[in-house]
Amino acid sequence: MGCGGVRSSVVDELLEVDGSPRPIARELIALLHRIGIDEVRERQRVSDLEILTMGISFTVYSDGENIDRAWPFDVIPRLIDGDEWSIVERGLAQRLRALNHFIDDVYNDRRIISDGVFPAGLLDDSANYRPECQGVHPKFGVWAHISGSDLVRAGDGQLYVLEDNLRVPSGVSYVLENRAVAKRTFPELFQRYRIRPVDAYTDELNRLLASLAPDDRNDPCIAVLTPGIFNSAYFEHSFLAQRMGAELVEGQDLVVGDDDCVYMRTIQGLERVDVIYRRIDDLFIDPEAFLPDSMLGVAGLMRAWKAGNVGIANAPGAGVADDKVVYAWVPDMIRYYLGEEPLIPNVPTYRCMYDDEREHVLANLGDLVLKPANESGGYGIVIGNRASADELEAVAASIRADPRNWVAQPILDLSTAPTLVDDGIEPRHLDLRPFILTGEHSYVTAGGLTRVALTKGSLIVNSSQGGGSKDTWIVDTNDPSGHQPAQAQNQAQNQSAGI
Amino acid sequence: MALLSRVADRMYWAARYVERAEDSARVLRAYGDVLADLPTTSSRWSPLVSISGSDVKLPPVVGSDESQVAQFLMADREHSNSIVNAVEHCRENLRTCREVLPREAWQTVNDLSIYVRGAAVTSVERRRRDRFLSRVIDESRRLDGVLQSTMTRDEVFEMWRLGRYIERADMTTRVLGVRAAALLAQPPGSVDEFAEVQWMGVLRSLSALQMYQRATRGPIDGPAVVRFLLFDHRFPRSVAGCLAEMRTSILRLPEYSTVLGAVEAVDRQLRRSRPAADDGAVLDAAMDEVQSALARLDTVMHEQYVVH
Numbered sequence: 001m002g003c004g005g006v007r008s009s010v011v012d013e014l015l016e017v018d019g020s021p022r023p024i025a026r027e028l029i030a031l032l033h034r035i036g037i038d039e040v041r042e043r044q045r046v047s048d049l050e051i052l053t054m055g056i057s058f059t060v061y062s063d064g065e066n067i068d069r070a071w072p073f074d075v076i077p078r079l080i081d082g083d084e085w086s087i088v089e090r091g092l093a094q095r096l097r098a099l100n101h102f103i104d105d106v107y108n109d110r111r112i113i114s115d116g117v118f119p120a121g122l123l124d125d126s127a128n129y130r131p132e133c134q135g136v137h138p139k140f141g142v143w144a145h146i147s148g149s150d151l152v153r154a155g156d157g158q159l160y161v162l163e164d165n166l167r168v169p170s171g172v173s174y175v176l177e178n179r180a181v182a183k184r185t186f187p188e189l190f191q192r193y194r195i196r197p198v199d200a201y202t203d204e205l206n207r208l209l210a211s212l213a214p215d216d217r218n219d220p221c222i223a224v225l226t227p228g229i230f231n232s233a234y235f236e237h238s239f240l241a242q243r244m245g246a247e248l249v250e251g252q253d254l255v256v257g258d259d260d261c262v263y264m265r266t267i268q269g270l271e272r273v274d275v276i277y278r279r280i281d282d283l284f285i286d287p288e289a290f291l292p293d294s295m296l297g298v299a300g301l302m303r304a305w306k307a308g309n310v311g312i313a314n315a316p317g318a319g320v321a322d323d324k325v326v327y328a329w330v331p332d333m334i335r336y337y338l339g340e341e342p343l344i345p346n347v348p349t350y351r352c353m354y355d356d357e358r359e360h361v362l363a364n365l366g367d368l369v370l371k372p373a374n375e376s377g378g379y380g381i382v383i384g385n386r387a388s389a390d391e392l393e394a395v396a397a398s399i400r401a402d403p404r405n406w407v408a409q410p411i412l413d414l415s416t417a418p419t420l421v422d423d424g425i426e427p428r429h430l431d432l433r434p435f436i437l438t439g440e441h442s443y444v445t446a447g448g449l450t451r452v453a454l455t456k457g458s459l460i461v462n463s464s465q466g467g468g469s470k471d472t473w474i475v476d477t478n479d480p481s482g483h484q485p486a487q488a489q490n491q492a493q494n495q496s497a498g499i
Numbered sequence: 500m501a502l503l504s505r506v507a508d509r510m511y512w513a514a515r516y517v518e519r520a521e522d523s524a525r526v527l528r529a530y531g532d533v534l535a536d537l538p539t540t541s542s543r544w545s546p547l548v549s550i551s552g553s554d555v556k557l558p559p560v561v562g563s564d565e566s567q568v569a570q571f572l573m574a575d576r577e578h579s580n581s582i583v584n585a586v587e588h589c590r591e592n593l594r595t596c597r598e599v600l601p602r603e604a605w606q607t608v609n610d611l612s613i614y615v616r617g618a619a620v621t622s623v624e625r626r627r628r629d630r631f632l633s634r635v636i637d638e639s640r641r642l643d644g645v646l647q648s649t650m651t652r653d654e655v656f657e658m659w660r661l662g663r664y665i666e667r668a669d670m671t672t673r674v675l676g677v678r679a680a681a682l683l684a685q686p687p688g689s690v691d692e693f694a695e696v697q698w699m700g701v702l703r704s705l706s707a708l709q710m711y712q713r714a715t716r717g718p719i720d721g722p723a724v725v726r727f728l729l730f731d732h733r734f735p736r737s738v739a740g741c742l743a744e745m746r747t748s749i750l751r752l753p754e755y756s757t758v759l760g761a762v763e764a765v766d767r768q769l770r771r772s773r774p775a776a777d778d779g780a781v782l783d784a785a786m787d788e789v790q791s792a793l794a795r796l797d798t799v800m801h802e803q804y805v806v807h
Contacts, residue, residue, distance in 0.1 A: 055594075055609040068594075221501075229595055241598035248598045253503050266501040267654060267804040268753045 009155030012427055013078050013417040024079050024475055027192050029418075032076070037424060044075045044420055047185045056177045058463055059232045072468040073178055075185050078417045078430065078450045082196065082476035085446070088151070088159060091343030092434060093442035094334060096147055099164060099321045100438055101337035103143040106320060107133045117336045118329055122353070125404055126323050127374040128167075130282065132289050133317035136306055139212055140440050144321065145313040146205070146277075148172070148448070151344070151432045153415035160347045160412070162431065164330070166314060166322040168279050171449040172201060172435045173236035174469055176243075178449075182471035196446035196474040201435065202243035205277075208439040209244070212311030213274040220274035222246040223264060225254070227280050227296045232464065237279050246277070256300030260307040275311040276301075282316040324407050325351060325373045348410060352403040361408040362399065365392045368408040370399070383459075385411060414459055417470065419452055429453045431461050432472065447472030502654040506596045508805045510655055513592035514662025517608070520585035521639035522670040524632040526550055526704040527572055531625065533700030534565075537693055544568040549677045550670075551580050566623055573631070574619035582635060583619040586612050601649040604642060611638040657748040661800070664748075668741035668765075669793050671728055674704055676786030679725050683779025695719045702728075705736045725776040729769060738789065742766055745796075758803050761796040768792040 014025035021029035032040060048070070056071045105112050106129075112118040123129050148169030150162040179198050183190055206222070213220030226237035228250050241248035253264050254273065263270035278285055284294040289302035304310045320326070328349040331342045350368070352358040361368060365384050372380040382395045399406045416427035434448030450470040451461035461467040530547055537543070544565050551572055575581040579588075590612040597605050614634060622631030643663070650656050678701050682694065698719045702708040711719075711727050714734070732739035745762050749755045769792075772785035 052613065053610050054606055055597075224598075229591075238595075238597045242600075242602070246598070247501075247503060248506075248596075249503065250505070253505055264501070265504045267504055267507050268501060271501045 010413045010427075010429075011153055011155060011157050011415040013080075013153070013415055013430070015418065015427075024081050024477060028077065028079065028186075028189060031186070031189060032418075032425070040075065040420060040425070043185050047073060047075055047181050050181055050184065051177075054177070055235075056174070056181075057235050059230065059234055060464060071174060071177070072454070072463060073181060074419050074452055074454075074468045074470045075182070076418055076420055076425065077182060077186070077189075077471045077473050078432075078452075079473045079475050080447065082194075082474050083478065084159075085196075085474045087343055088434070089444040092149055092436045092444050093438070094338065094340060094343055095149065095161065095164070095330060096144065096436045096438045096442065098334040098337050099147075099166065099330065100142045100144055102326075102333045103166075103315075103318055103321050104137075104141045105337075107136060107143075107317060112333070112336060115336070117332055119353075122325065122404065123320060126320055126326070128317075128319035128323055130317035130320070132302060133315070136315075136317075138315045139311065142438050143315040143318040145208060145212070145315075145438055146435065147314075147438070148433045148435050151434065151448075152347075152412055154347075155413035159344060159432075161330075161344050162347055162412075163324065163327060164322055165433075167281060167319040168233075168314070169433070169435065170233040170236050170279075171433055171451075172445065173239040175435070175445060175447070175449050175472070176201060177239075178469060178471040193473065194476045196476065198446050201443075201445055202240060204437055204443045205240065206244040206246070208437050208443070209246075209275045209277055209311070209313060211439050212313055214308055214311070217272075217274045221264075221272060222275045222277065223249045223254070223273050225249055225251070225276050225278040225280055225285070225298075227251075227284070231279070233279065240277070247273075249273075251280075251294075251296045251298050254298040254301075256298060256304050260300070260304050260309050262298070262301065262304045262310045273310060275313070277313050282319065285312075285316065323373050324349075324371050325353070325404065328407060347412065350408040352399050352406040352408065358399065358403055361406075362396055365396060367411060369411055370395050370406060370408050372398075373405045373407065383411065417450075417452070419454070419468070419470075421454065421456075426456070428456070429459050429461070430470070446474045502599075502658070504805045506599055507654065507658045508801070509592040509596045510599070510658040511662040511800070513589045513596075513608075514659045515666040516585045516589035516592065517639050517642060518663050518666035519580060519670070520582045520589065521636050522667065523551055523572055523580070523582055523585065524635040524639075525706060526670075526674060527569065528629060528632040528636075529700050529704035531565075531569075531628065532703065533697060536696050546677050546681065547572060550673045565625070569625075569628060570620075570623045573623055573628075581619075583615050586615045586635070596655075599655045601645060603649065604645045607638060607642045607645055611635070611642075614638075652751070654752055657751050658804075660748045661745060664741040664744045665793055665797060667736055668738045668745075669790060671705060671736055671738050671741070672786040672789045672793075674701060675725060675728060676783045676790075678704075679721070679728075680779045680783040680786070683721050683725075683777070683782060685779075694721070698724050707734060707736060710734050722777045725782065726773075729772065729776065738769055739766075742769070752804070754803060758796070758800055761792075761799040765789065765792040765796055 014022055014029065016022055051073055052070045057068045058071055060069050102112065106123055113120050144166040148165045148171060151159050152162050153159050175198055209222045210220050222244065224237050224241040224246050226234060226248060238248055247264060249264055255263050257263055262273045264273050280296050283290045285297040286299060286301040287294045287297055288299040302316065305312050328351050331346055334340055334342045350357040350361045352361055368384045370382040370384065382391060414429040414431065416429050418425045419428040430450050430452040432448050432450050435445045437443040450472045452468045452470055453459055453461045454466055454468045527547065534543060547568055548571065571578055571581065573582045576584065578584065590608050593600060593605060593608050618631055622628055646656065646659060682697055698721055699708055702711050702724060705728060707728060711724060714727060714731060715723055727734065728737050730739050731737045732743050734740050742762060742765060749759050749762060768789045772789060775782040775785035
């Protein structure tokens, strides 16, 4: 390890240690050299303009008048080899199958606890455990239908799962929009590379949601439930509803009848809703069952769901497995429920609830990332080597006071990729959020949302805090015999989408 | 597929607002054009404020000065019917029903909104004004073109059309109530050598000059202009023409009987105004009656499709 915070072991996604392009990135880097920095900037300018005109935006609170901001997009794509991705794809599907077994188990038989694989008592303290969900059996035994797991590549070149987002993960609309923009930014590369298309996602999502309808409902009515225009992901809610031809509803548009069925208010009166893709945290979806003063939800929704009259994705209560302490057991869950070895490793995680692990953490605070269990969006996280002595002392006190609520992980050297910044093209740290659909079958996006920290040295990739995004290309390099070339597929999709 | 009441309401209002922006732009463009032909241009700008809405109170700082009125109608953020606000209201309404719109339609509105926000203030000056107003008019028409050519004729589409035609009929009555009434009210026998220019201005402010000439094959005659703009149902900006389009849309909506009844009430009010075409003293009041009937139609639609 170097000194002064400089680390020697950072991997770059596109470049070898000596700065030469990795084999997969040769065409891309050659093109960047050929067209030169001015032309790269020009293409960036055109794509920024396109994003503004297409209204691809995200919402920032308390930003005065202009709360709707243009989506930050870096034109230089991030490339991943198709062979590596095929393993990641299977690993994510595997992970989500195990997590869903776990959620279904904890709300029903709790075999994993009686078999001694998972500690008793841990769940009852979880902020995301919903006792109201006990005894419910959603279709296919699946609770977390739509999830986004954050992947990072560490200094050893290996991709790790950093966390699983099982509640209302967002970002998939930007995966699709980034691709649409990238195709126009680097059309010549789409002709040379075989890049897996991403457009199928909304179709797959539509199919999954339709499969969650009550069995007796043909041609089910699907609604996306949004908290409304002020939510940071409103663009995405609207985008998904549009792509699926689903209704985009707010709580005020829905009502639960005396028959425990869900209806929406239309110009013709009430119409039955069969499946709800909710983009509202479960504590807010039903004031009757959870927070009584929630204005966002629909009174009686839980009743309707428990009666089997409406499918809800993700199921209420799914967040119980979206907990940084529960995370530490996911490899064990995969072995326990599926009898398989995990295909993608977890980041090693110390659980402060165990005396020996806690003592190790307290003795090595400066070398660890300290995470509270139930916060999302990076809140409350302390990075040991960047924290002051006072901050470390405070976090040590918090850990001693509430050890169940803390985990610690080694500080990872997140990989970088070349990114266009004011000074030219420089390496910036990034992560990757693929989206996984789980129902009767599994589906994983080809790639996902690459988020990049635009500030030099920064590890913060959130778009609300100055992060950007890149298009992610899963590139197939092996013999394409028997396959339609990827570029032909792309063109066909362009035409059918009317672009 | 069912149409959510909330979405119906927002489509309807989006259409009204973009039509309002387009109509205001057209009136302003034609007015500036006419005044350029008149000998003196002082203190003639205030009627435009009345056209833009009887409920609007001109702030005391705004006089009849051209640039103040143009600023008020184009770029004033405090004035809810200014072009910049009307475009913004249209965008905000459509932003919450993007899922039912063809994508290009949203892009058109978004594009217009970006342009208007950036250019409104600097376009008040007469030299740049025409370009701005023409862009607003063109984009509004482009939006209709996108919907016309790519949107399924479902209830969403009909809500859009209803918003467009109610707003358009309303604007036609406002132009007649303010401008035509004033022109007709000139004392009998007084010879205004600029009357024809001004009547042409009235027609231009509704993009009606050429069609009027084709329909009447005669000279510009005040009462004939009023009758054309009220009753020639073949002309799409006449009040009768707008009512015919509303009927077509309403018949495609569910449970329409009370709404259709409200359209017929507007029509009765319109026919009652026929004698006013020759008489400036009563034209303004007659137009007010038609506007009230249009407002009742709006209320009936709201009760039938939104709050029921």
